[in-house]
Amino acid sequence: MKGLIFQTYIDFLTKSHGEELKNFILRDAGSGDRDSYEVMGTYPFKSLYGVVAQTHAHTGDSVPKILEDYGYYLFDILAVSYAKYLGEGVDLFGFLESLEDHVHVHVNQQFPDASLPSFTYKRIDDNNLKMIYESERAMSDFGIGMIKGSAKHFGNKVSIEKEDLTPDNNGTEVEIRVTIIND
């Protein structure tokens, strides 16, 4: 995973739990602090998971909740540096449908060794989009946080359901159903 993801995770820890607890979490995960990661550097995915596991150990929050909250936080950060992908004429579903062939493709050009998931889509109707998430990193909860961040950005209220499609529930293939709630 890119250093950008580690650095932002450490900012997220500081904002959510304060400097002191962040330091305990990083110490127990055997991780360096923010300045030991370079934005463009690449670090093992399992190091991120180590920090997430220690966040769970220190806060009691579940790993899916931590990943979702982090995805929600990260979206706002990425939305600033990648504002062009959120530009005019794009709505929430249009944006989510552009991840696979557009947004993440550009991310891959910028960071050739980025570890990105793959998505396939089924637009059911104007208010319902089905996305199939596939990645060996099993981070669909992080994706759900990013979807919630996107919905806030586009001014939509959504409900999200997910279903693990793998026989052993390992999270590497997950159906995510996004429903726009009009009130």
Ligand code: HEM
């Ligand atoms: C402006 C929009 C976005 C940008 C610039 C962006 C960029 C990135 C970057 C840089 C990574 C990390 C790659 C690495 O460290 O190797 C990533 C991973 C990921 N992105 Fe996006 N992303 C965006 C929107 C989204 C949205 C809306 C979703 C929601 C479905 C999403 C789902 C994911 C997931 C689940 C991962 C984790 C890797 C994995 O599961 O294999 N992204 N993205």
